[in-house]
Amino acid sequence: MSKGEATRETILDAAGELVRTVGFAGMSIGTLATSTRLSKSGLYAHFKSKETLQLEVLEHAKARFLHEVVIPAVAAPRGEPRVRAMFENKLRWNSQPGGCIFVAAASELDDQPGPARDRVVRDQRDWLDSLAQVFGTGITEGHFRADADPEQLAFELDGVMLSYHHCKRLLGDGTAESRARTAFESLLARARA
Amino acid sequence: MSKGEATRETILDAAGELVRTVGFAGMSIGTLATSTRLSKSGLYAHFKSKETLQLEVLEHAKARFLHEVVIPAVAAPRGEPRVRAMFENKLRWNSQPGGCIFVAAASELDDQPGPARDRVVRDQRDWLDSLAQVFGTGITEGHFRADADPEQLAFELDGVMLSYHHCKRLLGDGTAESRARTAFESLLARARA
Numbered sequence: 017m018s019k020g021e022a023t024r025e026t027i028l029d030a031a032g033e034l035v036r037t038v039g040f041a042g043m044s045i046g047t048l049a050t051s052t053r054l055s056k057s058g059l060y061a062h063f064k065s066k067e068t069l070q071l072e073v074l075e076h077a078k079a080r081f082l083h084e085v086v087i088p089a090v091a092a093p094r095g096e097p098r099v100r101a102m103f104e105n106k107l108r109w110n111s112q113p114g115g116c117i118f119v120a121a122a123s124e125l126d127d128q129p130g131p132a133r134d135r136v137v138r139d140q141r142d143w144l145d146s147l148a149q150v151f152g153t154g155i156t157e158g159h160f161r162a163d164a165d166p167e168q169l170a171f172e173l174d175g176v177m178l179s180y181h182h183c184k185r186l187l188g189d190g191t192a193e194s195r196a197r198t199a200f201e202s203l204l205a206r207a208r209a
Numbered sequence: 210m211s212k213g214e215a216t217r218e219t220i221l222d223a224a225g226e227l228v229r230t231v232g233f234a235g236m237s238i239g240t241l242a243t244s245t246r247l248s249k250s251g252l253y254a255h256f257k258s259k260e261t262l263q264l265e266v267l268e269h270a271k272a273r274f275l276h277e278v279v280i281p282a283v284a285a286p287r288g289e290p291r292v293r294a295m296f297e298n299k300l301r302w303n304s305q306p307g308g309c310i311f312v313a314a315a316s317e318l319d320d321q322p323g324p325a326r327d328r329v330v331r332d333q334r335d336w337l338d339s340l341a342q343v344f345g346t347g348i349t350e351g352h353f354r355a356d357a358d359p360e361q362l363a364f365e366l367d368g369v370m371l372s373y374h375h376c377k378r379l380l381g382d383g384t385a386e387s388r389a390r391t392a393f394e395s396l397l398a399r400a401r402a
Contacts, residue, residue: 037320041234114320123316126378127230127307140379171372171388172395178375179368185319186333195364202365206395 024062027052028076031069036114039124040070040132070132077117078139085109086146095157096204098150103200106177107193115185118143119178144170151207160207169207176200217255220245221269224262229307232317233263233325263325270310271332278302279339288350289397291343296393299370300386308378311336312371337363344400353400362400369393 017025030052034043044066049056063069089101110116118139125133147170154160176199183192210218223245227236237259242249256262282294303309311332318326340363347353369392376385 039232039234039317041232120316122375122379123313124232137380140375167384168388168391171376172369172392174375175368175370175372175392176365177368178371179364182315182333182367182371183364186315187330191360195361198361199365199368202399 023054025076027054027059027062028073031073032077032080032117033114035073036117036120039120041124043070043073045069067131071135074117074121074132074135074139081109081118081139081143089150094153095159096154099154099204102147102150103173107180107196110177110181111184115181119181144174147173154207158209161209164207169203172203173200176203216247218269220247220252220255221266224266225270225273225310226307228266229310229313232313234317236263236266238262260324264328267310267314267325267328267332274302274311274332274336282343287346288352289347291346292397295340295343296366300373300389303370303374304377308374312374337367340366347400351402354402357400362396365396366393369396 027048031043031048034047034051038047045056045059045063048054048069049059052059063072085102085105089098089105092098092101110119114120118136121132121136122140125136144167148166151160151164151166151169155162155164155166176196179199180192180196183189183195220241224236224241227240227244231240238249238252238256241247241262242252245252256265278295278298282291282298285291285294303312307313311329314325314329315333318329337360341359344353344357344359344362348355348357348359369389372392373385373389376382376388
């Protein structure tokens with residue numbers, strides 16, 4: 017990685033952290049300059065506008081999400097082990113400081129049409145599709161019932177993850193993880209052949 | 210209701226709509242003056258600071274939530290009918306323009322300590338407690354298993370509602386409601402005696 021690319025990574029990580037804690041509304045070239053200790057003009061050299069910065073933050077987060085959640089899960093054996101890997105990886109992702117950037121972005125941008133919202137919609141669709149696909153491998157492998165509905169299972173698992181995010185981050189509820197695990201095991205039991 | 214109280218209600222409804230669409234970060238005396246066509250000085254006469262305005266918006270939303278979701282549900286017979294009424298009322302609440310103000314506020318404020326965050330935490334705890342209590346009436350009435358866990362059921366039902374909120378508002382997914390209903394019926398089936 018060149019020095020320029022490394023700086024860019026550092027900036028995008030810091031920007032992602034700002035979005036997770038204060039939202040896109042609180043993330044500007046100014047607040048980013050403060051958190052990275054770079055000059056505003058230096059930041060403008062990397063990102064021409066707030067809009068391109070927003071899109072690059074989302075793109076960067078998506079790459080990190082694939083790298084930390086989806087790709088290692090797909091390395092697990094097809095079927096139930098892969099579903100379990102997706103769940104564990106997403107649980108870890110939701111537990112990082114500031115929580116999940118996509119949950120923050122979805123809630124902030126759902127009524128603000130534009131390229132950033134379009135990107136969040138695409139990423140959320142990709143996530144639900146990945147979950148449904150992984151549940152689908154459980155049907156092919158005979159771990160789950162032939163008439164199980166992968167999209168419904170994806171919808172419900174996403175709900176469990178959102179409830180966990182809510183309970184853990186907002187309420188600081190120490191039981192959030194065990195509640196999420198109980199809900200997940202119940203979902204698997206219902207899916208099983 | 211006096212003219213002053215009526216104006217106050219109008220302002221708080223408009224402020225709640227702003228929070229649902231652009232968040233607390235985008236709701237200020239300035240944007241509120243534009244949306245209500247009242248003067249900034251007129252608004253300052255009602256709310257002394259942005260912070261008191263935020264708290265009053267949440268208080269007003271809570272009153273509306275109790276009036277539209279919780280109180281009419283508690284009027285339904287104890288047990289399963291009351292759980293169904295909570296679900297239907299919350300589904301309607303989440304479907305209003307801009308979605309649920311508490312979902313928006315939770316995501317925006319989860320990393321911003323202060324009185325507004327404290328209020329959102331209290332309201333979310335009250336909501337989960339109300340849900341658990343209503344599931345509890347289902348146990349007493351013999352509709353649900355004696356060993357059903359009301360807090361776990363509340364956690365899972367809140368997840369279904371959050372997933373619905375996400376799919377419907379962000380993705381504009383036409384299947385969101387039927388997915389939520391399927392998940393809800395499955396939750397009830399698991400709770401039943």
